[in-house]
Amino acid sequence: MADVMQTTSGANGAAAGELLQVEGLSKYFPITKGFLRRVIGFTKAVHDVSFTLANGETLGVVGESGCGKTTLGRTILQLYDMTAGSVRINLDEGQLDVGSLTPEERKLFRRRAQMIFQDPFASLNPRMNILETVGEPLLVNGVAKGTELEQRVARIIEQVGLRVEHLRRYPHSFSGGQRQRIGIARALVVNPRLVIADEPVSALDVSIQAQILNLLQELQGEFHLTYMFVSHDMSVIRYICDRIAVMYAGRLVELGPKDELLERPRHPYTALLLAAVPRTAKGSRGKRLVTAGEPPDPANLPTGCVFQERCVHVQDICREEDPPQVSMSDRHFAACHFAKDLNLDGITVAPVTLSA
Amino acid sequence: MSDTGRGDLLLEVRNLQVHFYLFEGVVQAVNDVSFDVHRGRTLGIIGESGSGKSVSAQSVMGIVPSPPAKQLAGEIRLHRATPDGGIETVDLGRLDPRGQEYRDVRGGEIGMIFQEPMTSFSPLHTVGDQIGEAILLHIPDSTPQSARERTVDLLRRVGIPRPDRAVDAYPHELSGGMRQRAMIAMALSCDPALLIADEPTTALDVTIEAQILELIQELQDDLNMAIIYISHDLAVVGGVADEVMVMYLGLVMEHADAETIFDEPLHPYTRALWQSIPKIDGPLEQLVPISGNIPNPFAVHKGCPFYARCTERIQGVCDESPPPVLEPRQGHTVRCFLYADDVDLASNGAAGD
Numbered sequence: 001m002a003d004v005m006q007t008t009s010g011a012n013g014a015a016a017g018e019l020l021q022v023e024g025l026s027k028y029f030p031i032t033k034g035f036l037r038r039v040i041g042f043t044k045a046v047h048d049v050s051f052t053l054a055n056g057e058t059l060g061v062v063g064e065s066g067c068g069k070t071t072l073g074r075t076i077l078q079l080y081d082m083t084a085g086s087v088r089i090n091l092d093e094g095q096l097d098v099g100s101l102t103p104e105e106r107k108l109f110r111r112r113a114q115m116i117f118q119d120p121f122a123s124l125n126p127r128m129n130i131l132e133t134v135g136e137p138l139l140v141n142g143v144a145k146g147t148e149l150e151q152r153v154a155r156i157i158e159q160v161g162l163r164v165e166h167l168r169r170y171p172h173s174f175s176g177g178q179r180q181r182i183g184i185a186r187a188l189v190v191n192p193r194l195v196i197a198d199e200p201v202s203a204l205d206v207s208i209q210a211q212i213l214n215l216l217q218e219l220q221g222e223f224h225l226t227y228m229f230v231s232h233d234m235s236v237i238r239y240i241c242d243r244i245a246v247m248y249a250g251r252l253v254e255l256g257p258k259d260e261l262l263e264r265p266r267h268p269y270t271a272l273l274l275a276a277v278p279r280t281a282k283g284s285r286g287k288r289l290v291t292a293g294e295p296p297d298p299a300n301l302p303t304g305c306v307f308q309e310r311c312v313h314v315q316d317i318c319r320e321e322d323p324p325q326v327s328m329s330d331r332h333f334a335a336c337h338f339a340k341d342l343n344l345d346g347i348t349v350a351p352v353t354l355s356a
Numbered sequence: 357m358s359d360t361g362r363g364d365l366l367l368e369v370r371n372l373q374v375h376f377y378l379f380e381g382v383v384q385a386v387n388d389v390s391f392d393v394h395r396g397r398t399l400g401i402i403g404e405s406g407s408g409k410s411v412s413a414q415s416v417m418g419i420v421p422s423p424p425a426k427q428l429a430g431e432i433r434l435h436r437a438t439p440d441g442g443i444e445t446v447d448l449g450r451l452d453p454r455g456q457e458y459r460d461v462r463g464g465e466i467g468m469i470f471q472e473p474m475t476s477f478s479p480l481h482t483v484g485d486q487i488g489e490a491i492l493l494h495i496p497d498s499t500p501q502s503a504r505e506r507t508v509d510l511l512r513r514v515g516i517p518r519p520d521r522a523v524d525a526y527p528h529e530l531s532g533g534m535r536q537r538a539m540i541a542m543a544l545s546c547d548p549a550l551l552i553a554d555e556p557t558t559a560l561d562v563t564i565e566a567q568i569l570e571l572i573q574e575l576q577d578d579l580n581m582a583i584i585y586i587s588h589d590l591a592v593v594g595g596v597a598d599e600v601m602v603m604y605l606g607l608v609m610e611h612a613d614a615e616t617i618f619d620e621p622l623h624p625y626t627r628a629l630w631q632s633i634p635k636i637d638g639p640l641e642q643l644v645p646i647s648g649n650i651p652n653p654f655a656v657h658k659g660c661p662f663y664a665r666c667t668e669r670i671q672g673v674c675d676e677s678p679p680p681v682l683e684p685r686q687g688h689t690v691r692c693f694l695y696a697d698d699v700d701l702a703s704n705g706a707a708g709d
Contacts, residue, residue, distance in 0.1 A: 064561040065532070175649045176405075205404040206588055207665075210632040210645035232561060235591075239634035239643065274636070276562040278591040281638040282619055286595025290566045294531055347637045 018090060019193060019226045020053035020076070025085035027068075027075045031299055043299040045071040047250040048085070053194070058220070058227040060241030060258075062234060062273070064295055068250040069230045073196040076228070077113055078106075089113065091193060111141050114187035118199035120179030124171040130157065131167040134186045141190060152189060159222070160185045161215060177208035184215065188223060196228045201236060213240055234277045238262060243331070246270045249306040250298050256332030263346045266326070266334035268311045271344035281348070305337070313342055365435055366549055366582045367393040367416065372430035372449075374411055374420060381654035385411040385425070387606040393550060396576065398583040400597025400614065402590060402629075406653050408606040409586045413552045416584070417468055418453040418461075436465050436549065464494045467543030469536075471555040476539060477527040483511075484523035487542045494546040510541040514571060533564035537571070544575060551576075554586045569596055590633060594618055602626045605651065605661040608681075612688040622690045624668045660692070668694060 026049070028042040046068040053059055061069045074080050076087050078098055087098035091112050096105050114137075117123040124133055134153045138144045144152055154164045160181040171179055180200060187195055197216065201209040217240065220227060231237050237244055244261045246254040246269065254267040265271045275289035293310040302308055305318040317337050326339035336342070374386040386408040393399050403409035414420045416432055432448040451458045470476040477486060487510065488503040498506070504523065511519035514537040516530075527535055536556060543551060553572065557565035573596065576583055587593050593600060593614075600617040602610045602625065610623040621627050631644040648665045651657070659675040660666070666674065673693050684695045 064563060177649060205650060206590070206629060206633055207404055207646040208649070210634075210643035211647075213634070214643060214645055233634075234562070235634040235636045238636060239640065272563065276566045277636045278566075278595045279637050280591050280594065280618075280635040284637070285618060286591070288566050288595065290570045291563060292567070294533060294564065 017055040018052050019055045020090075021086075021088045022052070022076065023050045023086045023088075025049045025072070025075060025087060026083045027071050027080055028083045041299055044250045044301065045298060046075060049247075049252045050085075051245060051252065051255055053226055053228065055193075055226055056220070056224060057243065058229055058241045060237035060244045061228060061230045061247060062232065062237050062244060063247035064232065064273075066249075066295060066298065067247040068298070069232075069247050070198055071250075072247070073115070073198055073228060073230050077115055077196060078109070079115075089194065107141060111137075111143070111190040112192050113194040113196070114190065114192040116180075116183055116187050116195060116197040116200045119203050120176050120183055121203070123183055124179055126171050129168050129170050130162075130182055133171070133182060134189055137186060137190045143190060153185075156185045156189045159219070160188070161211075175208075176204050177211055180204060180208075180212050181215070184212075184219070188219065188225075191223070192225070194226050194228070196230065198230045199232070200229075202231065202233065209236070216240065234274065246273065249295050249301060251306055251335060253307065253336070254334040256328065256334075260328075260332055261346075263348075265344050265346045266328055266332070266339040266342070267307075267336045268313050268342065268344060269307045270334070271346065272310065274347055275345065277347075279347075284348075305335075313338060364395045365392060366395050367435070368431070368433040369412070369416065370431045370433070372412065372415060372432065373428040374408075374415055374425055374430075375428055376424045377426060378424050383653045384606050384656070385653075386415065389430075389603070389606070389608055391601055391608070391611065393582045393584060395549065395582050396580045397598045398576070398585055398596055400593035400600040401584065401586045401603060402588065402593050402600060403586075403603035404588055404650060406605060406650055407603040409603050410554055412603070413468075413554055413584055413586055416448065416550075417466060417552060418448060418451065418458045419468075422453065434461065434465065434550075436461075460494070463490050463548075464546050465548055466550045466552060467546070467548035468552040469539050469543050469554065469556040471558050477535065479527055482524050482526055483530070483538045484508075484525075487511075487538070487545050490542055490545045506545070507541070510545055511538065513575075514538070514541045514544075515567075516541075532560055533567065536560060536564075536568055540568070540571065540575075544579075547579060548581065550582045550584070552584045552586070555588070556585075557592065558587070558589070565592070572596070590618075590629065591635070602629070605653075605657070607661060607691060608689075609662070609692070610688075610690045612685075616685075616688055622684060622688070622695060623692050624666050624694070625662050628665075628667065670694075 025046060027046040028044050030039045031041040031043060032038060033040045049072060061072060063069045075082050082099055089096050089098060093108060096109055098109060101109055131150065131153055134156065135149045138149050138152060157164060162178060162181055201212050204212060219225060229240055241258055243256065244258055245252055246267065248269045254261060254270045265274060272291050278286050278288045291310065296302060296306060296309060304320050305323045308314050308318045323335045323337045325333045325335050327333045370390050372386055372389045376383040376385055389412050391399060401409045411420060415427060427449055430449060434446050434448055435443050436446065438444050484504060484507050487507045491503040491506050492498050508519045508523050511522050516522045516534055516537050530538060557568050560568065585593060585596050597614045599613045601608050604625050610626045617626065621630060628646045632646050634643060646665050659677055660679045663669050663675045670693060679691050679693050681689055681691045682695045683689045
């Protein structure tokens with residue numbers, strides 16, 4: 001994973017290896033009232049989010065429940081219609097504007113952008129066996145059928161660590177970890193470029209999580225995948241990602257390379273989130289910082305910075321003006337008036353020993 | 357209290373065995389589990405699904421559904437305070453779970469917090485009514501008015517803003533963190549001597565989890581409460597527990613004080629678990645997954661239930677007979693053949709001293 005990062009770092013524009021460009025993306029859900037479902041307001045689930053994804057990298061999206069991280073992923077995949085903004089994806093077949101796809105382009109996009117879901121018990125149809133479940137995307141997209149379909153399914157099933165003998169079995173005969181492998185196979189069978197994984201290990205037992213995380217890493221190398229990895233678990237994000245995006249109340253509040261962001265967070269919310277995770281290293285085990293408050297109601301956000309109510313560094317300007325995106329480098333920014341002035345504590349990261 | 361000898365010992369569980377008799381077969385949910393709980397201290401129980409951690413705790417509460425479950429063996433001795441200041445011992449395992457005496461213990465001496473506050477509250481009654489009901493049942497001479505006042509007090513105590521209004525709120529009107537606070541208020545409503553917390557923060561965000569854990573610890577300090585804290589999250593347990601018990605398929609694999617369990621774990625399962633979880637700090641190391649899956653719950657194991665996944669298994673030993681419980685160091689027990697020799701040396705050394 002690290003090699004890919006180096007070849008693409010500093011890349012600018014589609015030619016140099018950008019897979020996805022998200023600009024000013026917003027998704028508002030209407031709040032309706034009464035029999036006529038009159039719209040009385042909007043929940044701003046995702047508001048004005050911009051970032052790019054380089055080919056082969058893993059971007060972690062982290063935040064508390066209700067911060068919009070899942071909605072962001074689903075809006076990028078066009079599972080929700082976007083309210084504003086644009087999403088562009090650069091495929092070998094050409095660039096697609098995801099907001100205005102022709103039926104033909106939509107078919108291509110559906111194959112090249114796939115999703116892995118959280119709950120392996122809810123995301124598989126109990127009446128379909130593994131061959132049908134994993135083969136369905138091939139059939140629906142008109143990629144393969146008959147023996148070719150079966151061969152492709154068999155190949156991917158082995159690549160995710162299951163056995164071909166399992167093809168005719170139904171989901172109930174598999175454990176949580178195995179079901180998640182089936183979900184991964186179903187996503188990868190159509191040869192996607194972009195995979196959005198929404199909390200793919202949260203529902204799994206601790207001893208199984210590492211299996212799936214390592215599998216996702218292996219498959220990334222094999223299939224040249226680009227991941228957007230959505231999770232609430234900072235430790236998982238730290239393990240699997242190259243860059244980290246932190247969301248709060250529908251906004252992207254900080255985005256930066258993993259170690260830089262973890263060791264020296266620039267947004268007070270990132271620092272708060274990091275401080276709340278219990279430490280595991282000897283000497284500081286179990287230590288965490290407790291801060292009061294909960295995220296604001298996304299249907300009723302304050303003027304100015306969305307984090308003002310919980311922020312210990314809050315000034316008058318934060319209550320009046322939306323914070324600008326302050327850039328630390330061309331790859332690291334934070335949406336805070338004082339991003340450059342604050343000296344925030346991160347976590348203690350010793351030299352990276354991860355072998356990719 | 358400590359002058360009465362076993363004064364601070366609150367609960368003793370000995371050789372507890374609970375099996376579930378289901379249509380598909382027998383699940384040996386809890387096999388030979390023993391532990392002590394002391395006043396003012398926290399016992400952490402770590403385990404994955406099917407480890408028996410919840411069934412162990414539910415047995416203490418007397419809320420394991422029976423049938424299909426059956427307690428085959430074991431004693432659950434509660435050393436409770438009597439009104440005259442003495443201590444009396446009751447074996448909860450012998451009480452009728454539906455009888456009046458157990459009802460007094462449950463919600464009285466022992467309070468419990470469950471994982472999902474949305475499903476553990478009734479959606480049809482206000483938070484105040486539900487907490488008030490517990491108070492009316494357990495506190496002598498309480499009236500609806502006094503119960504309501506006490507409820508408002510409790511809600512304030514657990515940090516719910518505007519408790520005089522929250523008392524009339526329905527559970528769905530509160531956020532997840534606030535619901536869990538209300539749940540804690542209910543568990544504490546009758547000043548329990550023992551609080552059982554079964555994954556109380558698993559459904560919550562880290563920031564809210566930190567708030568809830570701090571609250572539980574504050575209340576423990578104030579009330580000298582004993583806590584059994586059940587979780588699959590090693591880092592969380594490391595932060596709250598004084599001693600830790602690691603369970604796997606109904607057996608206690610290792611039991612020691614919290615520092616030892618994390619710094620010098622002996623059981624291969626504990627060590628493997630520790631290597632397989634991503635950590636927030638320290639060097640980033642490649643995770644070593646535990647191979648295979650948690651075995652089918654209906655399977656009967658002749659030897660160690662972790663045998664198939666263990667990297668240090670001894671063929672012909674570990675798969676042949678159940679591993680013994682050994683105490684290689686004082687206060688540190690481990691259920692594993694690997695330490696069978698160490699324990700002999702240790703006991704010889706102790707004898708020589």
